Amino acid sequence: xxxxxxxxxxxxxxxxxxxxxxxxxxxxxxxxxxxxxxxxxxxxxxxxxxxxxxxxxxxxxxxxxxxxxxxxxxxxxxxxxxxxxxxxxxxxxxxxxxxxxxxxxxxxxx
Amino acid sequence: xxxxxxxxxxxxxxxxxxxxxxxxxxxxxxxxxxxxxxxxxxxxxxxxxxxxxxxxxxxxxxxxxxxxxxxxxxxxxxxxxxxxxxxxxxxxxxxxxxxxxxxxxxxxxxxxxxxxxxxxxxxxxxxxxxxxxxxxxxxxxxxxxxxxxxxxxxxxxxxxxxxxxxxxxxxxxxxx
Numbered sequence: 001x002x003x004x005x006x007x008x009x010x011x012x013x014x015x016x017x018x019x020x021x022x023x024x025x026x027x028x029x030x031x032x033x034x035x036x037x038x039x040x041x042x043x044x045x046x047x048x049x050x051x052x053x054x055x056x057x058x059x060x061x062x063x064x065x066x067x068x069x070x071x072x073x074x075x076x077x078x079x080x081x082x083x084x085x086x087x088x089x090x091x092x093x094x095x096x097x098x099x100x101x102x103x104x105x106x107x108x109x110x
Numbered sequence: 111x112x113x114x115x116x117x118x119x120x121x122x123x124x125x126x127x128x129x130x131x132x133x134x135x136x137x138x139x140x141x142x143x144x145x146x147x148x149x150x151x152x153x154x155x156x157x158x159x160x161x162x163x164x165x166x167x168x169x170x171x172x173x174x175x176x177x178x179x180x181x182x183x184x185x186x187x188x189x190x191x192x193x194x195x196x197x198x199x200x201x202x203x204x205x206x207x208x209x210x211x212x213x214x215x216x217x218x219x220x221x222x223x224x225x226x227x228x229x230x231x232x233x234x235x236x237x238x239x240x241x242x243x244x245x246x247x248x249x250x251x252x253x254x255x256x257x258x259x260x261x262x263x264x265x266x267x268x269x270x271x272x273x274x275x276x277x278x279x280x281x282x283x284x285x286x
Contacts, residue, residue, distance in 0.1 A: 020145070021160045023129065023153035030131055034208040036164030037157050070114050086204035098111060103154065105114075 002064040004076045005095050007049045010102060013095070014041050019102035025091075032109035033087050040107055043084045044091065052079050067094060079110050111145070118149025129163055132237040133171045133212075139163050174240035175212050175223070183214060183221035192227050211236035 013019055021037055029035045035043075050059035060080040067073040077092040088110035096103050111120040127142035142163060145154040155163065184192070189211070190200050200206060211230045212223040223236070230236030 017157055020154040020156050023144070023155060026155065026160050026163065027129065027131070030164065030167065034210060036168075037160035041157070067114060069116060073114060085208065094114070096114065103114060 002066070002074050004049065004061060004064045005074075007047060009095070010047075010076075010093070011045055013100070013102040014044055018100065019104060021104045022106070025104050025107040028106070028108040033085075033089075039084065040104065043080070043089060043107075044093075044104070046083050047078050047080060057081055073097065075105065081110065113147035113150060113152055116147060116150040116152070118147040120145045120154070121148050127159075127163060129167070131167050131171070132235070133174070133240045134167060135239050135241055137167065137170065137241075139166045171240065175214060178212070178223060178240075180214075180221075182224050184224050184227060186220060186222065189222040189227045192224075193231050205234065206230070210234075212240075 019041075021040065025040075026037065029037075029040050033039065047060045048058075049061045052059045052062045056079075060078045060083070062077040062079045064074050064076050067075050073094050073096075075092050075094045077090075079088075079090050081088045083089055089107065090110040091104065091107045093102055093104045093106075095101070112118070113120050122143065122145055124141065124143040127139045127144060128136065129139060130136045139162070142155070142159050144159060146152070186197075186200070190197055193200065195203075205211075212226040213220050214223075215221075225238065226236035228236075229238055
């Protein structure tokens with residue numbers, strides 16, 4: 001079973017600005033929540049690593065899978081209910097190994 | 111740098127950035143730096159550029175909301191009546207708080223756009239296309255529905271409320 005990226009590291013990358021957002025994720029955050037990158041960041045900083053299936057109201061970590069086209073890259077999936085301003089979110093991201101940058105691939109309503 | 115989606119090459123581009131939103135349709139944001147895959151077209155933005163795109167969108171949206179005829183806006187009580195919910199449910203609704211219903215501020219009072227309220231009631235999202243798309247260039251046209259009649263109705267409404275200052279909902283956002 002694949003291990004997720006340590007959330008501590010993910011949050012450090014967010015705090016230090018070492019992240020990029022896919023344009024589709026930015027558009028869906030705008031469409032679904034009227035949010036921009038500041039809210040996306042705020043939301044990701046609130047994620048926890050407890051398994052979502054154990055408690056769907058409080059836990060966020062959903063699964064880790066290999067990237068569809070990059071077998072060496074794993075992707076972490078999170079689902080979080082009422083995480084910010086009462087919204088439920090679904091997101092997935094990975095850490096690009098070449099330059100240790102967090103890539104937010106998706107961010108939308110759960 | 112390789113694209114994680116298709117293994118194509120990521121190229122850095124600075125210039126017009128094409129995006130879209132529910133309120134603006136297709137828009138072009140000038141002077142944005144981004145990485146684009148030359149194979150699949152996947153686009154990545156750093157936080158600063160993503161914020162610049164968002165700010166541009168919000169600012170453009172605000173300009174267009176401000177240009178809607180003021181007579182099309184309702185007081186909060188009227189909006190609540192249309193929605194058929196309590197005042198408390200209205201003020202606590204996370205989507206309304208996030209401006210899923212177009213609104214403007216007149217002094218301390220918020221006014222809600224009637225069509226937007228009705229749309230919110232039926233679809234849960236009161237945002238509709240505010241701009242008229244300009245031919246094929248995908249640029250937002252800011253010539254919204256604003257004429258002298260609107261201006262006089264704005265003045266009438268303002269004096270009715272006893273206020274002369276109108277501003278949009280951007281109190282918490284800093285679009286400077």
